[in-house]
Amino acid sequence: MHKRIAVITGAAKGIGKSIAQRFARDGYQCVLVDVDEVQGQQLAKELGKDAIFRSCDISDESDVKKLFESLERIDVLINNAGIIRDNMIWKMPVEDFDRVANINLKGTWMMCREAALRMKEQRSGRIVNIASRAWLGNPGQSNYAASKAGVVSLTRVLALELGRYGILVNAIAPGLIDTPLAQGLTDEVREKLIQAQPTKSMGKPEDVAHAAAFLCDENTLFITGQTLYVDGGKSIGAGL
DSSP states (O other): OOOOEEEEETTTSHHHHHHHHHHHHTTOEEEEEESOHHHHHHHHHHHGGGEEEEEOOTTOHHHHHHHHHTOSOOSEEEEOOOOOOOBOGGGOOHHHHHHHHIIIIIIHHHHHHHHHHHHHHHTOEEEEEEOOGGGGOOTTBHHHHHHHHHHHHHHHHHHHHHGGGTEEEEEEEEOSBOSHHHHTSOHHHHHHHHHTSTTSSOBOHHHHHHHHHHHHSTTOOSOOSOEEEESTTGGGSOOO
16 A cells, blocks of 8 residues: 655644654655755655655745646645734735735645645545634734635635545644744743733644644544634634
8 A cells, every 4th residue: 555645835844844743653655845945855854765855935836836746646735834924014015915925825725726636536635724823813914814814714615625526625723832933932922922822831833733633634534624723722712
C-alpha cells in the first residue's frame, strides 16, 4: 500500500512545522511547501525519507501549478501558510491589505483549486484550511481577520461542492499559540493576551497538529464544512 501524501504549506516553522512532524510520525509522505528554503530543507532533512521540500509562493498561480504538476498524487492538503501586517485601518496601506489577502485567501483558494482537480479524479481526499480565531474580529487586523473569514467561508463552500466526491474539507481556527510570532511580543502584551484566555495559558503548535491529524484520520468520515477552534475557549466570549 502506498503512503498517504500530505502537502503542507507554511511548513518550515511554527504550526506548519509541528503539523509536518506529526504527519510524518503518523506515516504520511509529507511535501513541505514554503518560501523559506533554508528552514524548509532543514526540516526535510530532519524528517528523512518521510518528507521532501518544495519551494513555492502560494500567491503565484504559476508556482502553485508547478507544485501540483510535480506531485504523483495528493491525499491531504493542509493550507497553513499565511502572513500578518497589523495596523489600525486608518494607518493601513492598501498594499498591506492586498499582500495579506493574496497569500492568506487567494493563495489558499488556488491551492484548494488544484487539489480539488486531483482529488475529484481520485474520489477521495482531505483538505484542512488553517483559519484563525481572529476571523471573529480583532482590533488592528482588518486585513488578516477578513482574509481568515474568507477562509472559513471557502471551507464551507468547498465542503458542499466536493462532498459527493469523497472529499472532506474543514478548517481549524487557532487562538493564542506559542509560535515565534507570540514569542516576539513584549512580556506585557503576551501576559495580557494570556489573561484574556479562559484557560489562562497559550496553546502549543502541537495542539493544532493534533486537530489536523484528527480531521485527516481515515476513520474520520462524517465531518466536513466545520471550523474547529483550538483557542483555549477564547472564541466563547468577548475579550481582548
